[in-house]
Amino acid sequence: MSAGHIDGPRAATQDAARALFADLTGRAPDGVWSAPGRVNLIGEHTDYNEGFVLPFAIPHRTFAAVGTRKDDRVRVASTFADSAVEVSLDELGSLFPTAAGSAPSVPEWAAYPLGVAWALQRSGTAGRGVDIAIASDVPVGAGLSSSAAIESATASALDDLWDAGLDRTALARIGRSAENEAVGAPTGIMDQMASMRGEVDAAIFLDCRTLEAQLVPVGIAEAGLAILVIDTRVEHAHSTGGYGERRASCERGAAIMGVPSLRDVSVDDLERASTLMDDVTFRRVRHVVTENQRVLDTVRVLREDGARAIGDLLVASHASMRDDFEISVPELDTAVEAALAAGAIGARMTGGGFGGAAIALIEQEAVAAVSDAVTAAFAASDFTEPHLFTVTPSAGARRDA
Numbered sequence: 001m002s003a004g005h006i007d008g009p010r011a012a013t014q015d016a017a018r019a020l021f022a023d024l025t026g027r028a029p030d031g032v033w034s035a036p037g038r039v040n041l042i043g044e045h046t047d048y049n050e051g052f053v054l055p056f057a058i059p060h061r062t063f064a065a066v067g068t069r070k071d072d073r074v075r076v077a078s079t080f081a082d083s084a085v086e087v088s089l090d091e092l093g094s095l096f097p098t099a100a101g102s103a104p105s106v107p108e109w110a111a112y113p114l115g116v117a118w119a120l121q122r123s124g125t126a127g128r129g130v131d132i133a134i135a136s137d138v139p140v141g142a143g144l145s146s147s148a149a150i151e152s153a154t155a156s157a158l159d160d161l162w163d164a165g166l167d168r169t170a171l172a173r174i175g176r177s178a179e180n181e182a183v184g185a186p187t188g189i190m191d192q193m194a195s196m197r198g199e200v201d202a203a204i205f206l207d208c209r210t211l212e213a214q215l216v217p218v219g220i221a222e223a224g225l226a227i228l229v230i231d232t233r234v235e236h237a238h239s240t241g242g243y244g245e246r247r248a249s250c251e252r253g254a255a256i257m258g259v260p261s262l263r264d265v266s267v268d269d270l271e272r273a274s275t276l277m278d279d280v281t282f283r284r285v286r287h288v289v290t291e292n293q294r295v296l297d298t299v300r301v302l303r304e305d306g307a308r309a310i311g312d313l314l315v316a317s318h319a320s321m322r323d324d325f326e327i328s329v330p331e332l333d334t335a336v337e338a339a340l341a342a343g344a345i346g347a348r349m350t351g352g353g354f355g356g357a358a359i360a361l362i363e364q365e366a367v368a369a370v371s372d373a374v375t376a377a378f379a380a381s382d383f384t385e386p387h388l389f390t391v392t393p394s395a396g397a398r399r400d401a
C-alpha cells in the first residue's frame, strides 16, 4: 500500500530545467547548476540563537539552467510558475530590500532567485544579464528547504557566470540575504549552509555563531539503517505566524538573561532563568538551551557509538518542540508516535514547525512496516495522506553541466 508513495528524486528534473530554458530562450543554457534540499537531523530553532545545528543535504535537488544575455536584464522562470518574471539589473536595487513586514513587489517565488542576484550585486559583484530556468524535485513548503535549494542553485550559477569567486559559506550568506531581505522571511543560515556544503554520507555540524562547519560521518546505510521522511503535507509559512513570535520570545529571554543570544545560556543556568521570566518565555528558552546540548550530545554519540545510539536524543528533541516550544501540529505528533510504535529507533519533527515533515531513524528492513503504520495512523485520524520517502546524506551545490 504505502510502497507506491515512496519515491526518490526524479532524474528528469535537470532535463526539465533545460527544456524550460529552451522554451524561454530558444537556445541551450551556458550551464546547469543544482543544489539540494535538506533534512535537519537535530537542532531546531537554534540557528538564529547562534547555537548548533546538524543538518544534511538530501538527494532531492533544484536545478537552474542559466545563460548570459547581451543586455542587462534578468529573467527567471520556474516549472512551478505560469509565466517568467523579467527585470533590469538596475531595477533590483529598487525592488529590494523588501520593507519589513511587506510582500515583495514581484511574485514571491521570483524574489528568491532575483533576491540572490540582488544580494550578489550588493556584495560588490558586477552583474550581467541572465536567463534562469528552474526545475525542482524538492517538496515545497514541507520543511525540506526548497527555498535554500533555489537560492543555492541560483547563487552557484551566478557566482560562476558573474566571476564572483565567493566560497560556499559566502554564497550561503547571499542566499540568506535573499530570503531575509528580498522575500522577507526571517530565517537563519542553517538551510543555506546545508544546501551549499552538504557531502555524501555526512551531516554538517554547524556553529551558527562562527559559521564554522565540521562534517560528521553518519554511517546510516553502513549500520543497516534508513531515514524515512514523513511529509505531512501540512504547509508551513515562514514569513507569517508563529516563527517570528518564537524568535521574539528567544530575544526576550536572552535580554532577560543579560546575554547577546541564547547560545550563551547553559543547561545549568535554566534554574535561575525560571525565576526571572514568565512561564511561556522560560519554556521557549528551555527548548533552545536543551536543544543546543542535544546537538552536541548527538555529535559525540555519532562519533563514539554510531547512528543506532542517537534515537533517544531525537525523541527528546521532538518532545521539547511539542511541549516547550509548541511548534508541532497533530499530524507531526501522529507521525512521530506511529513511527516509534512501529519500531523506529528515533523520530522527530524537522524544520521550522507548524507543519512540514518528520523524520524517523529506522532499520532498513522496517521501511515498509513503518511506512504502513504511519499511513494507517494518518487514515485513522482523517489526516491528508502523508508523502513518505527515504533519504541519505547527499552532495551539496554543484555545477552539473
Ligand code: ADP
Binding pocket: 062, 078, 079, 080, 081, 108, 109, 110, 112, 134, 135, 136, 139, 140, 141, 142, 143, 144, 145, 146, 147, 148, 150, 236, 237, 238
Ligand atoms: P520550504 O523551504 O520548507 O520548502 P519555504 O516557505 O521556505 O518552504 O519556501 C518555499 C517557497 O520557495 C515556495 O513557496 C516558492 O516561493 C519558493 N520556491 C521553492 N522552490 C521553488 C521552485 N522550484 N520554483 C519557484 N519557487 C520555488
Ligand code: MG
Binding pocket: 145, 146, 147, 148, 191, 238
Ligand atoms: Mg525554507
